Amino acid sequence: AQSVSQHNHHVILSEAASLELGCNYSYGGTVNLFWYVQYPGQHLQLLLKYFSGDPLVKGIKGFEAEFIKSKFSFNLRKPSVQWSDTAEYFCAVNSPLRAGSYQLTFGKGTKLSVIP
Amino acid sequence: GAGVSQSPSNKVTEKGKDVELRCDPISGHTALYWYRQRLGQGLEFLIYFQGNSAPDKSGLPSDRFSAERTGESVSTLTIQRTQQEDSAVYLCASGPRAPNGFEQYFGPGTRLTVT
Incomplete structure (x- = not known):
């Protein structure tokens, strides 16, 4: 069965x-990958997605993610976080x-949690 | 434009009662999904509709759970004889017709509390 692991519970x-x-x-076939964000009191919103092509994907609000097929990974990055980035982030495949x-x-x- | 809407936003019910949760998808979206999010957990797939047929019900946790969809519009998720373990946020998502239905747009969810 398909599984997705997010290693950090709280950052x-x-x-x-x-x-x-x-x-x-864990899925070994062709994948489509997503990051969703849920701000406090709001519903899930799509942050970015990877379907094919350039493995470095840019999303909204300065976020990006890199698909590394050999590592089965799709890590989310942002160079400089803001207090408004406080939210819960979900990876999906x-x-x-x-x-x-x-x-x-x-x-x-x-x-x-981003501390001012 | 209008997003996915769900009602009620919150529902508190007594153990053993039936509940009905409603989802209104984005107009034109033929694919509709129900997920469940328990506290501290990721989203758990329940059922998928393409139009008004439900070709995949594999995620429904028990026969107390059922869902219907009218045409390509509103869907209802019914939980009969609710149990405390049914307490969760129930999320609905809609998307374009498969195979381009990878993108799913989520509603705000219904928070169900079974006492």
Whole structure:
């Protein structure tokens, strides 16, 4: 079965620090990878996605992620975090459904707290 | 434009009661998904609709769970004889028709508390 691992449960950073959140997946086939963000009191929003092509993907709000196929990884990065980045971050990978479509398999999430 | 909406936003129910959760997808999205998010856990896939058929129900945790969808619009998730372990946030997502249905747009969720 498909699985997604996010190694950090809670990350605490000061403003302007650099961020890297780890994500590893188990699916060996062609993958589509996503990072979602959930700000306090809000619903899940797509941060960035990888379908094909350049393995370095740029998303909204200065976030980027790098797909490293050999490591089954899709780590999220941001050079300088802001207090407003405080949120929970979920990595997800497509998993095939019987119907020929896909569901998303999510990691357990990483809570990021940015201290002003 | 309008996003995915879900109702109610919060539901508190007594153990053993039935509950019905509603999802209104983005207009034109033929794919609809239900997920469950338990406290401290990632999202758990429940069921997928393409149009009004549910070709994959593999994620439903028990026969107390069922879901329907009217055409390519509203969907309802019904939980019968609720148990305390059903307490979670239930999220609905919609997306374009497969195979381009990789992108899923999430609603705000319904927080279900079973007492």
